[in-house]
Amino acid sequence: MTVRQDVHSVGIPVLCQSCEARHRGVCGALDPDQLVGLAKISSKQTIEPGVELIGDAETVDSYSNVLSGVVKLTKSLSDGRQQIVGLQFAPDFLGRPFKVESAINAEAATAVSLCSFPRASIERMIRESPELEHRLLKQTLNELDEAREWMVTLGRKTAAEKVASFLLMIARNIDPALDPATNTTSFELPLTRADIADFLGLTIETVSRQLTRLRTDGLIRIENNRHVTVTSLKRLASRSGA
Amino acid sequence: MTVRQDVHSVGIPVLCQSCEARHRGVCGALDPDQLVGLAKISSKQTIEPGVELIGDAETVDSYSNVLSGVVKLTKSLSDGRQQIVGLQFAPDFLGRPFKVESAINAEAATAVSLCSFPRASIERMIRESPELEHRLLKQTLNELDEAREWMVTLGRKTAAEKVASFLLMIARNIDPALDPATNTTSFELPLTRADIADFLGLTIETVSRQLTRLRTDGLIRIENNRHVTVTSLKRLASRSGA
DNA sequence: CGTTATATTGACAAGCTTCAAACACCGTGG
DNA sequence: CCACGGTGTTTGAAGCTTGTCAATATAACG
Numbered sequence: 001m002t003v004r005q006d007v008h009s010v011g012i013p014v015l016c017q018s019c020e021a022r023h024r025g026v027c028g029a030l031d032p033d034q035l036v037g038l039a040k041i042s043s044k045q046t047i048e049p050g051v052e053l054i055g056d057a058e059t060v061d062s063y064s065n066v067l068s069g070v071v072k073l074t075k076s077l078s079d080g081r082q083q084i085v086g087l088q089f090a091p092d093f094l095g096r097p098f099k100v101e102s103a104i105n106a107e108a109a110t111a112v113s114l115c116s117f118p119r120a121s122i123e124r125m126i127r128e129s130p131e132l133e134h135r136l137l138k139q140t141l142n143e144l145d146e147a148r149e150w151m152v153t154l155g156r157k158t159a160a161e162k163v164a165s166f167l168l169m170i171a172r173n174i175d176p177a178l179d180p181a182t183n184t185t186s187f188e189l190p191l192t193r194a195d196i197a198d199f200l201g202l203t204i205e206t207v208s209r210q211l212t213r214l215r216t217d218g219l220i221r222i223e224n225n226r227h228v229t230v231t232s233l234k235r236l237a238s239r240s241g242a
Numbered sequence: 243m244t245v246r247q248d249v250h251s252v253g254i255p256v257l258c259q260s261c262e263a264r265h266r267g268v269c270g271a272l273d274p275d276q277l278v279g280l281a282k283i284s285s286k287q288t289i290e291p292g293v294e295l296i297g298d299a300e301t302v303d304s305y306s307n308v309l310s311g312v313v314k315l316t317k318s319l320s321d322g323r324q325q326i327v328g329l330q331f332a333p334d335f336l337g338r339p340f341k342v343e344s345a346i347n348a349e350a351a352t353a354v355s356l357c358s359f360p361r362a363s364i365e366r367m368i369r370e371s372p373e374l375e376h377r378l379l380k381q382t383l384n385e386l387d388e389a390r391e392w393m394v395t396l397g398r399k400t401a402a403e404k405v406a407s408f409l410l411m412i413a414r415n416i417d418p419a420l421d422p423a424t425n426t427t428s429f430e431l432p433l434t435r436a437d438i439a440d441f442l443g444l445t446i447e448t449v450s451r452q453l454t455r456l457r458t459d460g461l462i463r464i465e466n467n468r469h470v471t472v473t474s475l476k477r478l479a480s481r482s483g484a
Numbered sequence: 485c486g487t488t489a490t491a492t493t494g495a496c497a498a499g500c501t502t503c504a505a506a507c508a509c510c511g512t513g514g
Numbered sequence: 515c516c517a518c519g520g521t522g523t524t525t526g527a528a529g530c531t532t533g534t535c536a537a538t539a540t541a542a543c544g
Contacts, residue, residue, distance in 0.1 A: 075390060075394045077484065078483075079483075082398070083398045085390035085394065096383065097379075099383075133375055134375060138340060140379060140382045141338065141339070143386055144382060144389060145345065147389040147390060147393065148315075148328065148346065149317070149345075151317075151325055152325040152327065155396045156323040157323075158532095159531075192491090194490085200397070201396065201398060203532075203534080204490090204491075205532090205534085206531090206532060207491095208493080209492085209532095211491095212492070224541075225491065225540085241319050400499080434522070434523090435523065436522080444501090445502080447500090447501075447502085447524080448499090448500060450523060451525080453524095454524070454525085467509085467523065486544095487542100487543080487544085488544100489540105489541085490539100490540080490541070491538100491540070492537105492539065493537085493539085494535105494536085494538095495534100495535090495536090496533105497532105497534075497535095498531105498532090498533075498534085499530105499532080501528105501529085502528085502529075502530090503527090503529100504525100504528105505526080506523105506524080506526095507522105507523075507524070508521100508523075509520100509522080510522105511519095512518085512519085513516105513517095
């Protein structure tokens with residue numbers, strides 16, 4: 001028992017021992033030596049909801065792994081209209097390699113903890129480790145798939161379908177093994193109504209109306225604004241457009 | 243002169259000599275030996291507009307470079323509503339590595355010429371050549387940037403802004419060096435009104451109305467439905483939301 | 485317990501879609 | 515040569531979904 005543990009954790013920095021990014025995230029590409037090197041220059045930090053992590057047109061000099069919480073990626077038009085273009089959950093990699101200027105904003109949607117490292121070091125490691133680049137490519141391809149999935153939602157679904165799709169996406173994210181046959185799940189919404197509206201290309205009022213409709217129709221229950229219980233996953237899915 | 247040419251073209255397969263993908267596309271990552279190997283198993287083909295290249299939920303066993311023309315990537319809802327989630331121009335790489343099942347449709351929007359190679363070979367080459375994977379990562383990141391840009395358009399812009407944005411995107415794609423100070427450009431639309439509607443999340447009628455509005459307002463001229471002349475790039479840009 | 489942020493609800497207006505019809509372009513065949 | 519059908523586009527009128535503005539309710543917080 002102790003032997004097995006030693007085999008797996010020998011040379012692994014304390015910081016990384018229980019880190020999810022080492023398993024499912026990009027750090028899984030690194031060998032113990034690289035991990036030690038990276039751990040030396042990386043720092044864990046906790047961020048309050050609403051705090052801006054990366055500003056539009058700012059130069060980015062650090063990348064991060066999301067360890068917990070939800071980060072929203074947003075883009076804005078000159079007159080203030082805003083659109084959320086991505087949500088990042090643990091253990092996603094946060095940052096846009098190979099570009100000094102960010103074209104998007106990143107903001108903590110909930111309380112977030114990050115593991116950050118300097119830009120230069122991670123880009124050097126990418127050059128040295130093809131496996132790291134491979135993981136990045138895979139995550140980027142997944143993000144592209146998600147973005148395209150949401151383009152369909154934004155362009156072609158009704159408000160009712162958008163809200164149902166959003167709830168399903170969150171439910172699946174909280175519990176990836178969610179069986180479509182099960183009827184009931186329950187979770188905390190990581191976003192405010194305003195955020196949900198920015199995510200779905202709707203107004204706060206329309207989001208609210210669609211949620212109350214789902215509530216009065218008996219598909220969901222809502223407590224304290226944020227806690228949602230889906231009482232009929234099947235009926236919810238049938239309203240998501242698919 | 244001839245010496246210089248020889249230096250550059252020695253060992254380069256005839257098929258690839260004048261190919262744009264060798265310069266700006268993924269093939270630029272390959273050395274002459276790899277290029278010869280790939281050229282042996284690749285084939286050039288021409289495709290008519292409207293022909294489906296990759297069907298939804300089909301298993302993909304070949305990848306391609308787009309050599310000319312425009313390929314539209316679409317996703318559909320069960321009831322037939324459709325959304326274009328990407329446009330691919332030369333010399334884009336066409337295909338979704340590391341996934342056997344395609345979740346999207348690819349269809350020739352115009353006449354298209356492709357250079358195709360078997361899935362297995364390209365995936366082997368990716369494993370062997372980090373530089374190839376690097377190029378793929380860069381293209382994927384660019385596609386992700388574009389997708390997110392269009393999410394803002396789909397979610398937050400008005401019909402008028404959407405159409406203006408679309409025209410600007412096409413103009414910039416035809417002439418990447420397009421100076422915002424110049425007033426006039428002219429190009430062939432690679433998409434029908436129906437395609438434009440599917441791209442912008444609108445109906446054919448709304449697209450048509452917005453185009454005639456731009457026409458009667460003197461920002462553009464349209465000949466034969468497809469040929470567009472922008473007469474005031476600045477005014478068009480000011481209507482794109484930005 | 486008052487104060488502020490967040491969410492809900494209602495009435496009305498606007499924008500986009502829907503449905504319908506006319507128009508333009510193009511190749512075919514009489 | 516012109517009538518004809520086909521496809522793609524434009525235009526019009528009406529209706530519905532969503533946005534806007536305003537008021538109220540609920541929750542969060544000192």
